[in-house]
Amino acid sequence: MGTAQFQRVRSNPLFKELCAERDRLAWILSAILLVIYFGWVLLVAFGQDFLAQSLWPGSVATIGFPIGVGVILSAIILTGIYVWRANTRFDDLTQKLLRESR
Amino acid sequence: MRRAYWGLLAAVSSPAWAADAPAAPASPPVNVEAIVMFLLFVALTLGITYWAAKRTHNATDFYAAGRGITGLQNGLAIAGDYMSAASFLGIAALVYVNGFYGLVYSVGWLVGWPIILFLIAERLRNLGKYTFADVAAFRLQGGPIRIMAALSSLIVVIFYLIGQMVGAGQLLHALVPQVGYMAAVIIVGVLMIIYVTFGGMKATTWVQIIKAGLLLGGATIMAVAVLAKFGFSFEALFAEAVKIHPKHDAIMHSFTPIGGKPNPLESISLGLTLMFGTAGLPHILMRFFTVGDAKAARSSVLFSTCFIGYFYILIFIIGFGAIVMVTGNPDFIDPVTHALRGGGNMPAVWLAQAVGGDLFLGFIAAVAFATILAVVSGLTLAGASAISHDFYANVWAKGRASEQTEVAVSKIATLGLGVIAVVLGIIFEKFNVAYIVGLTFSIAASSNFPVLVMAMFWKGLTTRGALAGGYAGLLGSVLLIIIGPTVWVKVLGNAAPIFPFDFPTIVTLPLAVFLAWVVSITDNSASAAREKDAFDDQYVRSQTGLGAEGAASH
Numbered sequence: 001m002g003t004a005q006f007q008r009v010r011s012n013p014l015f016k017e018l019c020a021e022r023d024r025l026a027w028i029l030s031a032i033l034l035v036i037y038f039g040w041v042l043l044v045a046f047g048q049d050f051l052a053q054s055l056w057p058g059s060v061a062t063i064g065f066p067i068g069v070g071v072i073l074s075a076i077i078l079t080g081i082y083v084w085r086a087n088t089r090f091d092d093l094t095q096k097l098l099r100e101s102r
Numbered sequence: 103m104r105r106a107y108w109g110l111l112a113a114v115s116s117p118a119w120a121a122d123a124p125a126a127p128a129s130p131p132v133n134v135e136a137i138v139m140f141l142l143f144v145a146l147t148l149g150i151t152y153w154a155a156k157r158t159h160n161a162t163d164f165y166a167a168g169r170g171i172t173g174l175q176n177g178l179a180i181a182g183d184y185m186s187a188a189s190f191l192g193i194a195a196l197v198y199v200n201g202f203y204g205l206v207y208s209v210g211w212l213v214g215w216p217i218i219l220f221l222i223a224e225r226l227r228n229l230g231k232y233t234f235a236d237v238a239a240f241r242l243q244g245g246p247i248r249i250m251a252a253l254s255s256l257i258v259v260i261f262y263l264i265g266q267m268v269g270a271g272q273l274l275h276a277l278v279p280q281v282g283y284m285a286a287v288i289i290v291g292v293l294m295i296i297y298v299t300f301g302g303m304k305a306t307t308w309v310q311i312i313k314a315g316l317l318l319g320g321a322t323i324m325a326v327a328v329l330a331k332f333g334f335s336f337e338a339l340f341a342e343a344v345k346i347h348p349k350h351d352a353i354m355h356s357f358t359p360i361g362g363k364p365n366p367l368e369s370i371s372l373g374l375t376l377m378f379g380t381a382g383l384p385h386i387l388m389r390f391f392t393v394g395d396a397k398a399a400r401s402s403v404l405f406s407t408c409f410i411g412y413f414y415i416l417i418f419i420i421g422f423g424a425i426v427m428v429t430g431n432p433d434f435i436d437p438v439t440h441a442l443r444g445g446g447n448m449p450a451v452w453l454a455q456a457v458g459g460d461l462f463l464g465f466i467a468a469v470a471f472a473t474i475l476a477v478v479s480g481l482t483l484a485g486a487s488a489i490s491h492d493f494y495a496n497v498w499a500k501g502r503a504s505e506q507t508e509v510a511v512s513k514i515a516t517l518g519l520g521v522i523a524v525v526l527g528i529i530f531e532k533f534n535v536a537y538i539v540g541l542t543f544s545i546a547a548s549s550n551f552p553v554l555v556m557a558m559f560w561k562g563l564t565t566r567g568a569l570a571g572g573y574a575g576l577l578g579s580v581l582l583i584i585i586g587p588t589v590w591v592k593v594l595g596n597a598a599p600i601f602p603f604d605f606p607t608i609v610t611l612p613l614a615v616f617l618a619w620v621v622s623i624t625d626n627s628a629s630a631a632r633e634k635d636a637f638d639d640q641y642v643r644s645q646t647g648l649g650a651e652g653a654a655s656h
């Protein structure tokens with residue numbers, strides 16, 4: 001390991017590909033999460049009447065229940081998507097890049 | 103909304119129950135089951151500490167468990183750090199009082215985790231060694247940057263410790279009235295010092311893993327027992343709860359604390375605090391150095407997010423179960439005050455007795471106490487590392503200290519922090535320390551988080567910029583909390599707050615980012631140019647793990 005090897009990694013087109021792909025996914029998923037979470041925060045602030053509707057005619061459970069649980073599940077699903085993509089794509093790309101730049 | 107938020111933080115950060123917990127009845131029965139279970143837990147964890155001590159030979163073992171923790175184990179440990187007694191008892195109590203709002207509230211505590219995964223976890227593991235200050239100091243000037251990072255870590259750790267110690271004293275005193283508050287605080291302090299000084303990160307991690315397993319197992323049993331009573335129908339559970347709860351329908355229809363008015367700006371500020379504060383907590387960030395590589399760091403976040411999300415859903419069910427089974431049950435009502443026995447944070451504990459009798463009550467009580475012990479240990483290790491690794495080894499000794507001396511300093515620091523925590527725990531017994539969780543999360547979100555993310559992602563960040571942003575976030579959040587409703591009005595007794603929100607993050611986080619940016623782009627010094635040049639190699643290492651600290655060889 002030395003500056004020369006870092007130089008080789010940097011000039012390898014795979015490096016640009018890896019960074020671009022991973023950063024794009026990370027920022028897209030972050031943006032989705034922000035929209036979901038702050039959407040929920042604003043819904044709680046402004047849309048209480050909507051959230052308080054019965055889930056089906058006469059039910060005690062409200063629409064807010066599945067939506068709230070949905071926000072929790074969406075956090076788990078988004079992390080799952082990132083890990084799946086990283087394990088199947090980014091790790092391979094990194095291995096290949098490091099092999100080529102040795 | 104403001105009053106409501108503090109109400110919930112009071113519940114969640116656990117200390118508020120002292121006020122409404124009058125002395126126990128004249129001669130309460132000794133809770134033998136709880137004591138036996140707790141002694142079993144202590145025996146087991148001391149055994150682990152002995153095992154870990156024999157396997158802790160160098161600094162990497164001590165700070166980072168030899169980097170031999172797997173993704174699943176680390177995920178459990180991180181979840182354990184996050185599932186404090188405050189969130190277990192506090193959020194269940196919040197559901198018990200406010201119904202649905204408890205779910206609304208717990209959502210905020212989960213959404214920081216994906217952010218940690220997407221932006222921080224892998225890069226942190228690739229760049230750091232033992233503390234998150236390693237990452238900020240990677241290409242910036244180590245001395246001033248580490249002083250700032252270690253300072254804000256220590257402030258977060260010490261305030262967080264106060265909340266936990268006060269909670270421990272009150273919890274143990276409520277469960278086993280024969281043990282005094284001060285004795286409980288000292289027991290926690292002594293055990294925590296033993297775990298950390300002898301077993302280092304290995305013991306701290308395994309104590310946390312075991313506790314997380316016990317807590318998830320216990321909570322699962324309670325939630326299943328509640329649901330089984332209603333034929334696994336949420337609708338039936340909700341219907342019964344609405345019938346029994348004194349506020350009836352409101353527990354399903356109110357998505358803010360019952361009677362509170364929502365303030366969108368304040369809600370957003372709370373959201374920012376929870377989301378980004380999690381990503382700046384030193385004891386959580388430190389766990390990412392205990393795994394072998396970036397891939398394991400990544401999977402730890404997935405596991406911890408699953409465990410924590412699952413846990414919050416259980417807590418919601420447990421809270422509704424308590425509405426149905428604890429409300430109005432004479433066993434759980436104080437005959438004199440007609441309030442809940444042991445104080446407002448006890449619904450989950452009494453529900454344990456309602457579904458599983460004394461034995462299960464003892465189990466849950468012991469788990470709740472073990473939870474505090476485990477969280478306190480992780481916090482103390484993070485604080486001790488800031489002192490020994492950042493202040494002592496890198497700033498004071500300028501990197502020339504031997505590993506042995508550094509670890510020795512860390513152990514002395516642990517002892518010191520333990521004593522400080524016990525003393526502060528005793529001093530703060532009668533204080534309302536509810537604002538403390540808000541304070542720690544606000545500092546973490548406004549100081550640690552922006553500096554860390556900008557150092558990793560933005561080539562233009564210079565030492566001066568990072569210092570300006572970091573100190574502005576740190577001092578700004580402390581100042582705004584002091585002149586905000588909680589301290590200015592509730593602690594100091596003034597009529598109106600100078601700053602309107604409890605959580606200043608909506609102001610301090612943008613302020614920190616802005617100052618870091620402005621000061622960096624106007625910094626034309628030679629050192630700034632060198633720091634920008636060094637970004638390219640840092641970027642390669644953060645993205646590929648090239649040159650990252652490897653797993654231990656033994």
